[in-house]
Structures are given as C-alpha cells and as structure tokens.
Amino acid sequence: MSIIEVEHLTKYYGKSRGIVDVSFNVDEGEIFGFIGPNGAGKSTTIRLLLSLIHPTSGNARVFGKDVVTHGPEIRRDIGYLPSEVYYYEGMKVIDLLKYSASFYACDCTARLKELSELMELELNRRISDLSYGNKKKVGIVQGLLHSPRLLFLDEPTAGLDPLMQRKFFDLVRQENARGVTVFFSSHILGEVQRLCTRVGIIREGKIAEISDIHTLQQNNYKKVHITAQGLDPHAFDIPGVTNLQSEDSSVHFFFKGDINLVLRKIAPLQVSDVSIEEPSLEEIFMHYYE
Amino acid sequence: MSATIYKHEFFSRLKSVLVWSVSLMLLVLFFFSIFQSFADQAALLNEMMAQFPPALLEAFGITKTDLSSVLGYFSFLLVFVQLCLAIQAGNYGFGLVSIEETELTADFLLTKPVSRLQIITSKLLVAFSCLLLTDLAVTASTFIAIALLSGGRPYDTGTLGLLLVSMLILQLFFLSVGMVISLLVHRVRSVTPYSLALGFGAYILAAFSGIFGDVKLEYITPFKQIDAAYIVLHNAYDMPLLLVNLAVTVVALLASYALYLRRDIPTAS
Numbered sequence: 019m020s021i022i023e024v025e026h027l028t029k030y031y032g033k034s035r036g037i038v039d040v041s042f043n044v045d046e047g048e049i050f051g052f053i054g055p056n057g058a059g060k061s062t063t064i065r066l067l068l069s070l071i072h073p074t075s076g077n078a079r080v081f082g083k084d085v086v087t088h089g090p091e092i093r094r095d096i097g098y099l100p101s102e103v104y105y106y107e108g109m110k111v112i113d114l115l116k117y118s119a120s121f122y123a124c125d126c127t128a129r130l131k132e133l134s135e136l137m138e139l140e141l142n143r144r145i146s147d148l149s150y151g152n153k154k155k156v157g158i159v160q161g162l163l164h165s166p167r168l169l170f171l172d173e174p175t176a177g178l179d180p181l182m183q184r185k186f187f188d189l190v191r192q193e194n195a196r197g198v199t200v201f202f203s204s205h206i207l208g209e210v211q212r213l214c215t216r217v218g219i220i221r222e223g224k225i226a227e228i229s230d231i232h233t234l235q236q237n238n239y240k241k242v243h244i245t246a247q248g249l250d251p252h253a254f255d256i257p258g259v260t261n262l263q264s265e266d267s268s269v270h271f272f273f274k275g276d277i278n279l280v281l282r283k284i285a286p287l288q289v290s291d292v293s294i295e296e297p298s299l300e301e302i303f304m305h306y307y308e
Numbered sequence: 309m310s311a312t313i314y315k316h317e318f319f320s321r322l323k324s325v326l327v328w329s330v331s332l333m334l335l336v337l338f339f340f341s342i343f344q345s346f347a348d349q350a351a352l353l354n355e356m357m358a359q360f361p362p363a364l365l366e367a368f369g370i371t372k373t374d375l376s377s378v379l380g381y382f383s384f385l386l387v388f389v390q391l392c393l394a395i396q397a398g399n400y401g402f403g404l405v406s407i408e409e410t411e412l413t414a415d416f417l418l419t420k421p422v423s424r425l426q427i428i429t430s431k432l433l434v435a436f437s438c439l440l441l442t443d444l445a446v447t448a449s450t451f452i453a454i455a456l457l458s459g460g461r462p463y464d465t466g467t468l469g470l471l472l473v474s475m476l477i478l479q480l481f482f483l484s485v486g487m488v489i490s491l492l493v494h495r496v497r498s499v500t501p502y503s504l505a506l507g508f509g510a511y512i513l514a515a516f517s518g519i520f521g522d523v524k525l526e527y528i529t530p531f532k533q534i535d536a537a538y539i540v541l542h543n544a545y546d547m548p549l550l551l552v553n554l555a556v557t558v559v560a561l562l563a564s565y566a567l568y569l570r571r572d573i574p575t576a577s
Binding site: 089 | 310412415416573
C-alpha cells in the first residue's frame with residue numbers, strides 16, 4: 019500500500035521554481051531516500067507534503083488523504099525532523115517536549131524518557147543554551163515521541179557527531195522494523211546508501227530517476243580498474259566505455275553493457291591488478307548531474 | 309480553538325500583560341493624583357489654556373475639554389492610555405502569527421495535528437484575553453483613582469462606561485490591523501517598530517486632523533473615530549465614525565484569516 023502518493027506536483031514561489039511535475043509513490047514500511055543537491059526541491063517537496071506550503075498544481079496524498087484538505091488528520095501520524103531546528107528559545111527542553119506531546123492523543127511520557135536517554139538529552143536545560151547538535155537531538159526526540167507511522171527526515175544528520183549519527187540511524191532502523199515508513203531527504207549519498215531501500219533523485223525541481231537502490235547500483239556502470247605491463251589504453255576504447263583515464267601502466271573507466279567484452283580485452287594481458295566494482299552512489303549521482 | 313495552544317500562548321504573554329497593566333494603572337493613578345489641584349484652580353487653568361495657541365490645543369484634543377471635571381480630565385489622560393493600548397495591541401497583532409516565522413518555530417507548530425484555523429483562532433483569543441485583562445486593570449485603577457482622588461466631584465457613570473469600552477474597540481482595531489499587515493508583508497523581522505509606527509502614526513494623524521479642521525482625516529485614524537473628547541461632550545459615540553472603525557476591524561480580521569489559511573510558510577533559514 020502506498021503511504022505517500024505524489025501526482026504531478028508543482029510549486030512555484032512567484033516566478034521562481036520550487037518543483038515541477040514531481041510524481042512518485044512511497045510504500046508502507048520502506049525507507050525512501052530523496053536525494054539531490056541544495057536547492058533541487060527536496061525541502062519544497064517535504065513542505066508540500068506537510069502542507070506548510072500549498073501546491074501550484076498537482077496533488078499529493080498521505081495515508082490516502084489529500085494533504086491540502088486533510089492536513090491536521092494526516093499530521094497526527096507524522097513525525098518531522100527539519101534540516102534546521104528552531105524551538106521556543108525561552109523554554110526548557112522538557113517543557114518543549116511536553117508541549118509537543120500535548121498535541122497528540124497518546125501518553126508519550128515513557129517514550130519521551132526512553133528517547134531522551136538514548137539521545138543523551140539534558141531535559142532541564144533551556145533551549146537557548148543548547149548547541150546546534152543538541153537542538154537537533156531535541157528535534158529527533160520531538161519528532162519520534164508520539165510514535166508516528168511516517169517519518170519525514172530532512173537532512174537529519176547535519177550537526178550530529180558520528181556517534182550520534184550512528185545512534186540515530188539505529189533508531190531509524192528500529193522504527194522502520196516496527197513498520198514505520200521513512201522519507202529520508204539528503205544530499206549525502208553515503209547515508210542514503212546505508213539506510214534506504216529505494217531512492218528518488220531530484221534535480222532542478224524535477225525527478226531524474228526513481229529506482230531500487232540495488233538496481234541503481236547494478237544496472238548501471240561498473241567501475242573497472244586494470245594495471246598491467248605494456249597496456250594500450252586505446253584498446254579499451256570500445257562502445258560502453260566512458261570516462262577512460264590512464265596513467266603509466268594502469269587504466270580505469272566506467273563500463274555499461276556486456277562485461278564479457280571487457281574481460282576478453284583483459285584476458286591476453288599480463289595483469290598485475292584488476293578490479294571490477296560497483297560504483298558508489300556518489301559516482302552514479304554525478305552521472306545524473308552531468 | 310486548541311486548548312493546548314491557548315495555554316502555551318497565554319503563559320508566554322503573561323509577563324507582557326503584567327508589565328503593560330501595571331504601567332497603565334500607575335499612569336492613571338499618577339495623572340489623577342494631580343487632578344485636585346487642577347480642578348481647584350479651574351479658573352486659573354482655563355485662563356492659562358487660553359494663552360496657548362489654539363492649534364496646539366487642537367493637536368492635544370483639549371479645546372472642548374473642561375479639565376476641571378472628572379470626565380474631562382479623564383478624557384484628557386485617556387488619550388495617553390489609548391496610545392499605550394494601541395501600541396500594546398499593535399504588538400500583539402503584528403506578532404500574532406509572524407512571531408512563529410521570525411523565531412522560526414512555525415515549522416514546529418504547523419506540523420502538529422492542528423489546523424491553521426485552530427492556530428490563528430487560539431492565538432487571537434489569547435491576544436483578546438490579554439487585552440481584556442489590561443482593560444480590566446485600567447478600569448479598576450480608574451475607579452480607584454476617581455474614588456480616592458477626585459474629591460467626590462460628580463460624574464456620569466454611563467459616559468465613563470462609554471470611555472472605558474472605547475478602549476476595547478481601539479485595541480481590537482490595532483490588533484486586527486496589525487495582524488493583517490503582518491500577513492501582507494513578506495516577513496516581519498521585529499514587531500516593535502511596526503506597532504510604534506502604526507500607533508504613533510495614527511495618533512499624529514489624529515492630532516493633524518485637529519489642526520486642519522476641514523481635512524477629513526478622522527475617517528482613517530481610530531483616535532478620531534473614538535475621540536474621548538467627543539464622547540464626553542455628547543455622552544455618546546460618533547456613530548458613523550465608530551461604524552467605520554468597526555468595519556475596518558472586521559475586514560482586517562476576515563482578511564487575516566483568509567491570508568493565513570493560504571499562506572506559504574517560509575523556510576527556516
């Protein structure tokens with residue numbers, strides 16, 4: 019079942035582009051990665067889904083309900099962690115979290131405690147005294163304390179130290195194992211690769227590609243690296259090869275197509291080293307932006 | 309209306325309400341503490357007033373005012389109270405929804421399971437309650453001041469009531485006009501300059517309206533629409549002008565709702 023259905027969603031801020039004709043679905047229980055550089059429209063998409071802003075055209079449904087008309091109902095089951103967290107500066111952490119919890123029908127006290135302990139949050143400090151990373155932790159706790167069915171994470175790891183990042187990822191995985199759907203927006207591909215099952219790539223406000231993360235890696239380019247004596251780089255200038263680069267006795271390139279063609283070229287050589295690997299998402303990503 | 313938001317907002321405004329209320333109470337008591345000496349020397353006072361250029365008296369709205377009577381004196385001091393109330397109400401109006409955007413907490417509040425209708429209604433009710441509390445404080449201090457410091461001079465309770473109620477009408481005007489302006493501009497960075505400009509602007513217009521008697525500025529400035537001196541003189545509101553005032557308030561209120569419900573919340577950065 020689709021938790022998020024986006025159809026031809028378009029948003030212009032006056033004349034400047036937000037997103038154009040974006041369509042995609044997110045299924046229940048998956049971790050959907052949404053990647054693109056800054057300004058590509060990631061936050062715009064999330065803000066549309068949360069009805070913080072209104073679409074110029076197109077529509078979007080969350081839990082099968084239209085986001086424009088059923089906002090409050092939908093938001094009951096949504097947790098949101100914005101990329102920049104800001105809270106009422108004068109409040110204490112615990113008061114903010116209690117205020118946040120009071121919007122939901124659940125008794126969130128136990129969960130609040132559990133999450134704060136996990137994130138090592140000091141509950142009695144004032145928000146204004148917190149560092150950026152600590153505010154982010156408050157954001158994580160307040161986004162999760164009502165046990166939402168759907169999580170929107172907008173570049174969530176910025177400001178978190180590596181240890182906290184790992185804890186946070188474990189937390190997201192745990193939530194996901196409980197059946198929570200996660201919409202994970204990021205421009206850091208490594209973390210998307212670690213966490214997500216499917217990714218959508220957004221570029222200049224338009225969806226460039228939506229695919230399973232493994233298909234994205236497999237059906238694409240292979241990264242080939244060969245070191246051999248008396249290597250003739252031009253021998254590898256065959257159809258399917260891109261980014262051919264050579265130095266001294268080694269050559270590396272991307273290849274898409276029947277890998278046997280490359281293997282046959284390698285076979286007669288006296289190789290000292292050869293590797294054929296899947297490119298990182300980073301490299302695939304760069305390809306979409308060329 | 310959301311009780312959660314109401315409670316939170318009310319307590320965050322409480323300090324401001326206390327400061328305004330106590331200041332205004334002191335203002336009223338202070339003014340009345342010198343009333344007796346004014347009243348005792350009414351003849352001298354009126355002689356002195358005659359020395360002032362009429363334009364100045366017009367500007368302060370005291371040409372038709374008998375400063376030796378309780379209500380005349382009160383209507384004179386009420387102008388200053390009104391100015392303060394206008395700035396307070398303007399503050400609340402300008403800040404009502406824009407404060408969440410200036411302090412970037414709009415994302416937090418608007419991703420909670422409440423509708424924008426509930427948010428703006430709750431916030432308006434909080435502002436209204438706060439203004440009402442301030443009014444009550446001013447009303448209380450007025451009655452205390454009259455009882456203790458007027459030397460038992462007679463006055464018309466009905467007219468005093470009209471004067472006191474006019475405060476609320478004025479507050480609602482600045483609350484709703486402030487709010488609609490805050491929703492029309494792209495982003496309000498700081499509330500106070502706006503509310504000071506609106507409050508003093510309207511006040512100065514009212515003063516000029518007195519000087520240039522034939523220019524119809526009273527149609528646009530609430531200080532003229534609910535002129536204390538007029539109320540004391542006629543024991544009634546200037547109905548057509550009051551209706552203009554109320555109409556502006558209602559239109560600003562409705563427009564605010566319409567604008568807020570459709571508003572795109574700017575990104576926090």
